[in-house]
Amino acid sequence: MTVSFSLPVDIATLRASAHTLLKPDAEAPSEEELETLTLMLTGHLALIILELERVAAGRRGDDDIPRVCARMAVSESLRKLRSKPGQGLSAHVAYARRLSRSLNSLCHHYEQLRGAQSEGREGTP
Numbered sequence: 001m002t003v004s005f006s007l008p009v010d011i012a013t014l015r016a017s018a019h020t021l022l023k024p025d026a027e028a029p030s031e032e033e034l035e036t037l038t039l040m041l042t043g044h045l046a047l048i049i050l051e052l053e054r055v056a057a058g059r060r061g062d063d064d065i066p067r068v069c070a071r072m073a074v075s076e077s078l079r080k081l082r083s084k085p086g087q088g089l090s091a092h093v094a095y096a097r098r099l100s101r102s103l104n105s106l107c108h109h110y111e112q113l114r115g116a117q118s119e120g121r122e123g124t125p
Helices: 011-022 031-057 066-081 089-122
Strands: none
Touching: 011 031, 011 089, 031 066, 031 089, 066 089
16 A cells, blocks of 8 residues: 655745845855754755655656656755755855755746646546
C-alpha cells in the first residue's frame, strides 16, 4: 500500500523569506540574523523541494516542459544546498542570497505545476 500525503505549502511566506535579502533596499543582517535566516531558508527549501517533486511526479511524459524545468530547478537547488558558505559575513550573505533565489524559483515552478494541475481537473467530473 502506498501512502501519499501533501505538506502544507504557504507560497506567500516562502516568497517573503526569499525576498528578505533580495529586495533592493535590504539591510545587511547581523551574523545571528543571517544564521537564523539561512536555517529558515534551508527548511523552506526542504519543504518545497519535497512538494515540488511530488507534484512533478504526478505529471507524465518526458516532453512535459514545466515538469522538466521544475526538476532541473530542484537539482540546482539541491546543488546549492550541498555547498557551504565561505568565510566571513559577506560570503555568508552571498550564500543566503543564492538560497533565496533558488527558493523564489521553486515557488514559481510550484505555482506553475499546481496551476496546470488545477486547470486539468476543472474539466473532469
